[in-house]
Amino acid sequence: MKFTTVIAIVPDDLEDTAIAVAQHAGATGVTILSGKGIGGQAKKTFFGLIFEGSQSVLLMVVGTHLATPILKALHEILVDGDGSRGLAFSVPIEHLTGIDTRQVARFEEYMRREDT
Template sequence: MKFTAIVVIAPDDYEDKAIEYAQRAGATGVTILVGKGIGGEAKKSFLGLTFEGTQSVLLMVVGRHLTAPILKALHPLLVKGTESRGLAFAIPIEHLTGIDLRQVGKFEDYLRHEDD
């Protein structure tokens, strides 16, 4: 079985929706990290200080066959016209240990019933 790590970086207020969209597309588990970020255009506060927005960093390990469906599901949430409201990308995983065997079973069931 081949796996991919999907990383989603989005504003905190998009966290729940991003998880919901990813799970509907087949993601089973999500690790949530907290981060800070500055976009391409830094925003200024009334004191002239640079605003650093709080970001959610979502990490999912999924079967490689789920990568495109999950990224496609996240696209409408993260992109509106020419405006980016977040970022999602995938990284192939070469070696993996410690994954919940129930999750592997779900992936295997999916592959067996993929043509149904």
């Protein structure tokens, strides 16, 4: 089985929704990192204080065939007209270690049942 990493960078207020959407599309596990970003536009200030929005970085190792459905599902909540509230992308994995092969077997069995 080939694997891909799906990475989503979302505002903290969308974290739970993004995780639920990704899991519904097939992601079985998510690693969550905290971060803050600097966009291409000037930072907003309030009485001389700079506002930097907190973000969550979601990392998911999934079967390659699930990357596109997960990205499409995330697109639905991240893109609104001309604006975007985050981004998501995938990176193919060439080598992987540490994954529980029993989990892979259970996942493959689950996918076979879904196809019938």
